[in-house]
Amino acid sequence: MDSPTSSLKTVSDDEEIDYSIKPEFYDSDLDDKDEMWMVKKRDGRTSDAVLSCPACFTTVCLECQRHEQYVTQYRAVFVVNCKVDKDRVVQQNAISSNVGKRRRDSEKRETVSADDETVNPVFCSTCSTEIGVVDGEEIYHFSNVIPSEP
Template sequence: MAEGTRSYNDTMDSPTNSQHTVSDDDEIDYTIKPEFYDPDLDDKDELWVNKRRKGQNTDAVLSCPACFTTLCLECQRHEKYLTQYRAVFVVNCKIGNERSMRQFITRPKRGKRRRESGESEVNPGGGEIFKQVCCLLCSTEVGVIDEDEVYHFFNVLPSES
């Protein structure tokens, strides 16, 4: 090494040579009861959820994928699309008025030329109108609501109940 240059070990103490390393456990006083700890909190939460559900079973408890806020305590899983759910009673959801969607029923057009091209015709008179449903806290789109006020969730985190 040239004179006047210093190596990394000369300027910094390596963690193995440091005498000043203090563990977090050394700083915690376990004789004092933690201020924000409640050992009965899980039992209290379970009673609250059971009271809200009124003894009804559910396929999942749904949460927002962005902020993990609970959105639904009682829902039914879609038979065909296993990541989709429907519900009537929700919490922490807001209906977006700025965007609505219409589901159109498609049917094949008649005629030899159209049958060969595979074109389909949209039925302008039919279809349902859906409005966007978002998480109340973070505004993440989590599903839609139909004209019958049934919520259809497709962007949620399900958990076993």
């Protein structure tokens, strides 16, 4: 029995592919179709980025606005593939001062005073990575996401 390394001629996969036949799953118009779907979905509105989960790359927002001062933060009203933990409440000032930093004191984040606006954490519905918060007006504030060109 001859192993592939000891054979006189090894055939590569490229030599076995018949390029004269159109591939079954190829669509040369797919980029144009995707762009038309996005335009229809946004209904003429513009977006600063398309946001994805940093862990699994699932799209979480198609239409958002970049924060004026903190360029890695975004806000949005319409989201996809997100779940909100309504049982956990987080202080707004704790989030804004610690965005992007690993927090070891989860008790500090869950302490609520009457003066502070409270928010709920938002997670990717695919992998459960925490990606931001949602406030009482149902505006999502993303701080742990990957932006891409809209």
